[in-house]
Amino acid sequence: MADSFIEKLKQKWNEDRFICIGLDSDFSKIPQSFKDQSSDSEVPIEGAIYEFNKSIIDSTHDLVCAYKINSAFYEADAQTWEAMLNTFYYIQRTYPEIPVILDAKRGDIGNTNQGYVKMAFETIKADAITIHPYLGQEANQPFLDQKDKGIIVLVRTSNEGAGEFQDLPVSGRPLYEIVAENVATKWNTNGNCAVVVGATYPEELKKVREIVGDMPILVPGIGAQGGDLEGVLANGLNKEKQGLIISSSRAIIYADDPRMAAQDLDQKISSFHRTK
């Protein structure tokens, strides 16, 4: 079986799977039925979130190229953190062929990043992590040294105010292009890097695709954030018509029928592929 993040991902792409579901589960938003049925009454929040995540995973595992779990939704208390760990372990045990991204957006100085490496890859056993570029390659080397793990660097984020620094002109080019270029040409000596570009910015995605070649691009912002799927596909696919991890969170996990919401997104992607 494929073992590294990039091998697992490519295998999924070869099966025409491009969706990534973000399991950003918030106890206040999950259906009451999961709160009622939580199998562990001693840790009701932990149990309910875990059961909810499990139901999403079981009903969508054949449709995705990856799952993404954002630590911000889980680290405020011990029960939610435990639910997150158990969600990772469930996927690893049940669907080991599906890569799971820890969307933690970490980034400290080199020595200190060892702690985050241990958290992400020893404790959680994630297949990939998202990181901030601001401290540079030298600081992020402990992440980059993890050859079998995906190191996914923020380049052009999906939020409205992303341009404040990311678009600043550096010798006539926006900063995010320089970040993409450095990641592609300098940071990626182990072939384990990927970049993040928001689905809300298809033009910027086009530039980044030109810069990074066939490198995987994680594209959040489809669904609730209003990203442009057609634009993402037209501008983001690599020359093999692959290379994209198209991520949607709230629009799928809180849909009345999450599988149907995922299938709908999958079919839109398939029909785009067929017509090109």
Added chain:
Amino acid sequence: MADSFIEKLKQKWNEDRFICIGLDSDFSKIPQSFKDQSSDSEVPIEGAIYEFNKSIIDSTHDLVCAYKINSAFYEADAQTWEAMLNTFYYIQRTYPEIPVILDAKRGDIGNTNQGYVKMAFETIKADAITIHPYLGQEANQPFLDQKDKGIIVLVRTSNEGAGEFQDLPVSGRPLYEIVAENVATKWNTNGNCAVVVGATYPEELKKVREIVGDMPILVPGIGAQGGDLEGVLANGLNKEKQGLIISSSRAIIYADDPRMAAQDLDQKISSFHRTK
């Protein structure tokens, strides 16, 4: 008693306290005596790290303007996380006048940052948090809205490779100056912002001080990282001869006598103050 981060900090500065001790405690590096004496044999790592931190705090509390706790050293497992929480709670209970900084270097899109706000300020009850600037003010607004908390933005970090992006020229000025300027002139509407500049870069500190006025500057990198204390004081103090949080971690906490190491640093700062 002073309640907000900035009030607590100013009170400490008025007492001529400028040292911040970084409680970056690593189980493999703490003295064997703490491992032997851990009061809780069911959670030996948690107990040993907590006792070690407590001993540092009890022996240095009258010398510091703040403590800083870097989450990277604690979040890889449940026992170390618990030791971190208990360290925060111990300071809050025993020395409530001392502000404690959660050095977590977080930063996601706005909606998602609410989770980090909850973690830092509801669960941990930290007085301040460090954040990445890369996603801009709009994304970081959930942090900036916490009026009584310190929001400490990375500007020019202490690591060797910090300049890769931070020094890139934007209209003739390095990026970090633009970040400092935006934080000082746009992000700081609640008067709760501060910035990070590494002690290893005294010239850059001088520029940042000119840009941010009297704003607090957290200066890590004194001690093991080889930061330049004289340069930091000459270039970093504000016009009231205050404004600096001078942070040292390993060089104090792993010293044979941590109090003596802290006193030594304190005396160097005092004698600089006296001669100016």
